[in-house]
Amino acid sequence: MERIDMLENSVDATINKIDSQAKKVYWNLTNEELTQQTLDLNQGRLNDLGALCVETGKFTGRSPKDKFIVKDSLTADTIDWGDVNIPISNEIFENLYQKMQDSFSGVDVWARKCYAGADPRYKINVTVVNTKPWANLFCNNLFITPNYAELAEFEHEWLILQNPEFEANPEVDGTRSTNFTIVNFTKKVILIGGSAYTGEMKKGIFSVLNFILPHNHGVLPMHCSANEGKDGDVSLFFGLSGTGKTTLSADANRSLIGDDEHGWADNSVFNFEGGCYAKVVDLSAEKEPEIYGAIRPGALLENVSFFENSNVVDFTNTKLTENTRVAYPINYIPNAKQPSLGAIPKNIFFLTCDAFGILPPISKLTKAQAMYHFISGYTAKVAGTEVGITEPQTTFSACFGRVFLPLHPTQYAELLGKKLDQHPEVNVWLINTGWTGGKYGEGQRMNLKYTRAMINAAMRGDLDNVEYVPHVIFGLLKPQSCPGVPPEVLNPRTTWTDTEAYDKQALALANLFVNNFKQYEDQASEEILSAAPKTSL
Template structure:
């Protein structure tokens, strides 16, 4: 359920998220995983997964709950993560901003009214008090921003950042823990499939890449059916999307170049970091005055040729999208199986401007499995 959301734009227009807001994911040093006996041996500790103890997590959770309890109104959003009924989880988001609730309503798989009535207790809970800062004097805190995950408690706490993508990636991070434990490969990729009418049924392609490298754009092909644009699992029966929506970059967006995404920006879509005329609400997609990381979050059903339910067979093609900041790779390379394994594990690419706080120019990166920022388990 999403209660009390009242979008302001005229019918047919998407509501831009209000200012102020961060423009990208927060620094890795502000992200923490609870160091607990049950999971500590299996967590990939390092520059992404910083340990905190359970006591500090509970202090931050109480801080978030106390803040939410001071609000005149809070929003509760229930949804699912994972289109595979055997592995999907129930997610509950508690937040103080309608923008955050609508964003997660778009990004999670939306329950039917019957499913909502029978939803019961969630498998994963997000406490988003992003408008309220963490206490930097608390042990193991590095700033006024803290994004904390407890695997054992199946909870995420957000303090000091209003970037909605932290919720989406928090769910994905937990699925990166959960799915491999069930023998399923969790993947930071987009996916599409050929149309049955053209003999393309079963012709599934995966597009791996860091944020901003083109996964959403390339998978939104009008000649193929979209399965998902960012997060997937690959099990014994094939692949499935984790999400119920898409999170598209819209810098320089035009109807001619990206018609599928252009048509998806309508009433109910959330626009982030965009410049727009406050009188006409016309969006200037050419402007990067706030950041290059302008975004649109919309339900996957807003793509005309989406395949719902978002499941498919085993992929025939796997494509790695590399933002080659050094110019050392040819434009297109066909890899052997051994080369593909090497490049998948090394993940040579670049971090794109605006996708993370402090990134203003492409920076060379080696991101294991093209998803090191979200991996809880070691990639090997």
């Protein structure tokens, strides 16, 4: 207990130091105030819909190679060290921590008290200190805003110091580059220097929860969206970029719990966030009306471009980055549920865009298969414009968010398995939103109408009592009938004109799965390993 008090006082001392040395500290301003201050400082402009538009400068995305975790007695034997979780010494952290505190001296600072975790049993208090008002606006949109009573009782727990103007000297400070993100789990501090990209703050706290919740509370943190039906049934949607996670979880007939980060506790699924951070490349009111409708006063658009001589955003323009985004409070979505939590899930959907045309459009997974495919986190990207690339490119990201996992992926998979044991009524489905009838360039993209019909049928329970046939190579259970879907669509092999070519490609994909999984074999249970696909017929 003495140690915990000491660490809390350390955060308090930092905040008091900044409060006393900064030119002025603006605490907990409203979105309207932060927007106006950004305009007054010529750091942004309004678009025709009233949203604030800013540019994040050199960095328009996260810099994973410059993210570090302090290696100390708490983390030395718990963190899964490697290319994702890069260790840094406490001495380097302390040096930069002091320098960053000093960097706020004599300048205007924007600070905010907020929290992460809609289930009050597991929320963490987060204090954010920024040097730009629009960065603080982002935090007000993405984290959960305390009410007046909560603000009055707020105790500092986790601290984020973000200063894009403060750059490290790699030769002196021990970083890889001038920009850095450092997480110190013992001191409960995140340092972000040299980068104005706001997503570093959001994902920094996600990494924190990915460590704390399973380690301390047995809660499964998940990189997924979640929605709820009128009867209170909750569905989770996991998927990497391009798999349809946002599109398929957006349903006017279901309430949105959240679009990106959730926890699965003993009797709840809860959002970690208070808002959404949506991609807006090629956005239109017709394709994604909910997101388009959220672009209004109080929202923050990042790195977008405008039509010439206007304040109208050209969402097709990727001059600055393809990672154009909008941050807005979740209540900007008409059917958002508040507070953002629901019951345990009834259905879990793993979304994959299989550009090889092998995986069934929908299949039901056993517990072992669910853990195996959760660790695999598979999708495939279509051939790009680079010379010589003609085949789809596989992408595997453990738990559909490898770069945010401080612990070994098998620990999250085992926790998923434990949840499925406790709740055998939960269905886990693998949905292929990619190709059918052949690989990319030969077959065709899965009909979105059919994908929606299959997902809706699963959520209604229409697939509970139909016939299932296992996939010969992957073992996945394929339903032989589904309302609104032609039977031949459900069996991918029969959609190929050359079934031998299908078998050959299926074995090739199975080998890609197995080769990827070799990095996890030494810590994976026999149950998980038993769900691997066959590599020969």
